[in-house]
Amino acid sequence: MSDFIQHLINGIASGTIYALIALGYTMVYGVLKLINFAHGDVMMVGVYVGYATAFQLGRAARTTLWGVLAIFLVAMAACALIGFLIERFAYRPLRDKPRLTALITAIGISFALSYGFQLDFGPLPGAAPRAFPEVIQPTEWLVLGDREVVVWNWQVISLLIAAALMVGLQYLVFRTRFGRAMRAVSFDHRVAGLMGIPTDRVIAVTFMLGSALAAGAGILYAIKDTSVQPLMGLYVGLKAFVAAVVGGIGNVPGAMVGALLLGLIEEFVVGYTASSWREAVAFGVLILVLLFKPEGLFGRVAAEKV
Amino acid sequence: MRRILPFGLAATLAVLLAAGCEKKNSNPSQNPTGTGITPAIGATGQAPPPAASDVILLGEVGSLTGAQATFGISTRNGVELAINEANAEGGVKGKKLAVRVYDDQSKPEEAANAATRLITQDKVKIILGEVASTNSIAMAHKAQEAGVPMITPSSTNEKVTAIGDYIFRVCFIDPFQGFVMAKFAKENLKTTRAAVLRDTKSDYSQGLSDVFIHKYTEMGGKIVETQSFAQGDTDFRSQLTAIRSAKPEAIYVPGYYNDVGIIARQARELGIKAPLLGGDGWESEKLWELGGTAVVGSYFSNHYSPEDPSPRVQNFIAAYKKAYGSVPDSLAALAYDAARVGIEAMRKAPSLENKDIRDGIAQTKDFPGVAGTITLDDKRNAIKPAVVVQVGDTQSKYVATITP
Numbered sequence: 001m002s003d004f005i006q007h008l009i010n011g012i013a014s015g016t017i018y019a020l021i022a023l024g025y026t027m028v029y030g031v032l033k034l035i036n037f038a039h040g041d042v043m044m045v046g047v048y049v050g051y052a053t054a055f056q057l058g059r060a061a062r063t064t065l066w067g068v069l070a071i072f073l074v075a076m077a078a079c080a081l082i083g084f085l086i087e088r089f090a091y092r093p094l095r096d097k098p099r100l101t102a103l104i105t106a107i108g109i110s111f112a113l114s115y116g117f118q119l120d121f122g123p124l125p126g127a128a129p130r131a132f133p134e135v136i137q138p139t140e141w142l143v144l145g146d147r148e149v150v151v152w153n154w155q156v157i158s159l160l161i162a163a164a165l166m167v168g169l170q171y172l173v174f175r176t177r178f179g180r181a182m183r184a185v186s187f188d189h190r191v192a193g194l195m196g197i198p199t200d201r202v203i204a205v206t207f208m209l210g211s212a213l214a215a216g217a218g219i220l221y222a223i224k225d226t227s228v229q230p231l232m233g234l235y236v237g238l239k240a241f242v243a244a245v246v247g248g249i250g251n252v253p254g255a256m257v258g259a260l261l262l263g264l265i266e267e268f269v270v271g272y273t274a275s276s277w278r279e280a281v282a283f284g285v286l287i288l289v290l291l292f293k294p295e296g297l298f299g300r301v302a303a304e305k306v
Numbered sequence: 307m308r309r310i311l312p313f314g315l316a317a318t319l320a321v322l323l324a325a326g327c328e329k330k331n332s333n334p335s336q337n338p339t340g341t342g343i344t345p346a347i348g349a350t351g352q353a354p355p356p357a358a359s360d361v362i363l364l365g366e367v368g369s370l371t372g373a374q375a376t377f378g379i380s381t382r383n384g385v386e387l388a389i390n391e392a393n394a395e396g397g398v399k400g401k402k403l404a405v406r407v408y409d410d411q412s413k414p415e416e417a418a419n420a421a422t423r424l425i426t427q428d429k430v431k432i433i434l435g436e437v438a439s440t441n442s443i444a445m446a447h448k449a450q451e452a453g454v455p456m457i458t459p460s461s462t463n464e465k466v467t468a469i470g471d472y473i474f475r476v477c478f479i480d481p482f483q484g485f486v487m488a489k490f491a492k493e494n495l496k497t498t499r500a501a502v503l504r505d506t507k508s509d510y511s512q513g514l515s516d517v518f519i520h521k522y523t524e525m526g527g528k529i530v531e532t533q534s535f536a537q538g539d540t541d542f543r544s545q546l547t548a549i550r551s552a553k554p555e556a557i558y559v560p561g562y563y564n565d566v567g568i569i570a571r572q573a574r575e576l577g578i579k580a581p582l583l584g585g586d587g588w589e590s591e592k593l594w595e596l597g598g599t600a601v602v603g604s605y606f607s608n609h610y611s612p613e614d615p616s617p618r619v620q621n622f623i624a625a626y627k628k629a630y631g632s633v634p635d636s637l638a639a640l641a642y643d644a645a646r647v648g649i650e651a652m653r654k655a656p657s658l659e660n661k662d663i664r665d666g667i668a669q670t671k672d673f674p675g676v677a678g679t680i681t682l683d684d685k686r687n688a689i690k691p692a693v694v695v696q697v698g699d700t701q702s703k704y705v706a707t708i709t710p
Contacts, residue, residue, distance in 0.1 A: 014541050
């Protein structure tokens with residue numbers, strides 16, 4: 001029984017990280033109908049920026065509340081800038097081209113970032129993995145029995161941050177002027193433009209928000225799993241993307257549910273069957289979900305106009 | 307203007323790419339893989355070697371980027387050191403030696419490409435590398451087909467040298483490492499219950515795990531849980547939670563340092579106190595960086611210990627420190643040995659034909675390597691003892707020597 005609870009906790013912890021990354025995917029897709037494959041790699045860049053910031057702050061300062069906030073904010077700001085640049089120079093010129101062109105460009109950016117960061121320039125990148133400093137001093141939040149169930153403070157903090165970000169996003173999309181503009185652009189960006197909505201600006205800001213979210217997710221991920229390396233974004237990004245699709249891409253709570261589902265399935269497959277089946281079973285379940293509900297768990301069926 | 311910008315960008319890119327290609331062509335030691343992204347690592351960092359007639363070219367393939375980059379860098383340093391020393395002694399048959407190093411990004415397909423390039427384009431006499439067995443196997447097929455001798459310094463999977471009679475190694479093989487750890491766990495640590503956490507993506511980890519399980523059971527121990535992961539995973543909590551409930555006294559994790567550091571951290575986080583046991587893939591300064599205090603107290607089998615007082619080892623350490631500023635790890639020591647075995651074979655060989663060099667390497671007997679005395683058996687594997695070291699606060703401490 002205690003093992004079951006521990007598995008549950010582990011699954012929720014990894015699902016939370018997928019969820020945070022999936023939020024960015026879903027948001028950009030919602031507005032642009034573009035699968036931003038570079039999202040995971042933007043996250044990686046954010047982690048490196050956070051890593052550098054943590055070292056600039058030094059050992060004492062980085063574990064204070066302000067230090068942690070500074071790490072998050074600097075990384076998020078840097079990623080927002082990168083998101084802006086990517087959108088401006090790689091995606092915007094292709095906006096009226098076939099969607100496949102933009103998709104291939106996204107894959108190109110993804111590889112350019114993940115392999116570019118393996119080059120040795122300056123003190124920061126480089127191929128070898130490094131350890132993210134312990135910015136949240138790990139303490140046990142809850143211990144049951146003879147350490148049979150352990151919940152750590154950062155697991156709780158991550159979950160709270162993820163939930164808060166989700167609520168915040170939902171509010172932004174459905175309760176603000178900017179959110180209405182986003183939804184209008186999502187519906188039809190040409191018509192939205194004719195109605196006086198600054199389409200370019202809305203899309204750029206959406207990208208910046210998505211990238212900032214990726215940076216936040218990345219730092220929580222690095223706090224959880226320690227290792228920082230240039231290829232870290234590829235695989236996690238892929239899983240988050242799958243989670244977003246299962247939840248119904250473009251749908252914020254859907255991404256969250258899909259991600260938690262993926263994290264839990266993976267965890268229990270390993271815990272109760274063989275670990276090498278993890279991906280096969282997890283993705284098999286996801287295929288089943290999509291077979292019976294192609295629009296995803298929370299997605300809406302978009303009627304095609306003929 | 308809207309239409310011109312992308313074209314302008316594309317044109318600039320094309321020009322840049324073209325410039326890049328030209329530069330690569332002008333310096334043959336560049337661009338190992340043709341991806342154009344990975345930095346090409348030039349020969350020994352010196353000027354391009356002189357014309358082929360007065361230089362004997364060796365080739366090396368290593369992971370200078372990618373997940374196991376420290377392996378490739380240590381190996382390159384070891385080879386360079388051996389070659390510089392040989393050149394200082396007057397080279398081989400009156401000719402100077404040079405090495406061409408290609409990066410394989412820790413990927414087998416890139417390793418195979420690099421080997422082909424060394425054979426067909428650079429026409430090297432001996433190929434050195436790789437560290438990871440999976441990559442060495444990919445290279446060995448190319449080397450064997452072309453009949454170019456290949457010495458892997460540190461690939462311990464059995465299959466590597468079984469590929470053909472041109473493939474050698476200067477390290478022991480996996481069955482031996484698995485045996486060493488099984489014996490150590492059973493006799494030195496006096497455990498009876500062990501768990502195994504293996505990396506399904508690497509031949510190396512699979513090989514060590516299989517032998518460990520077999521030998522440990524044979525010696526009367528019990529394997530209480532077997533779990534696996536895939537190289538590059540960062541969350542091992544699910545596997546570790548399952549292992550924890552089986553209550554092992556030791557956990558065998560024959561993976562690479564980048565994964566092991568994190569595994570150790572998460573094991574301690576889940577309250578697992580049993581020591582982790584591993585193989586030479588743990589050897590890297592990064593183990594401490596990634597694992598922190600969680601790795602301290604665990605054991606792994608290795609090729610050599612820098613604490614070895616013999617002058618042969620200490621001289622090597624001093625020379626290496628002078629050149630690269632750090633204490634050489636096992637991979638550097640083995641790479642140095644591999645290069646020296648190759649050089650020695652070329653010195654003894656009647657000519658520099660591939661066949662003669664091959665025969666020279668095959669006859670290696672009681673060669674005084676820094677990582678143990680090397681005798682190659684008829685399967686072209688080195689017969690030598692292993693050491694078991696314990697991970698300390700800042701470096702590993704020698705614990706035991708286990709002989710075949």
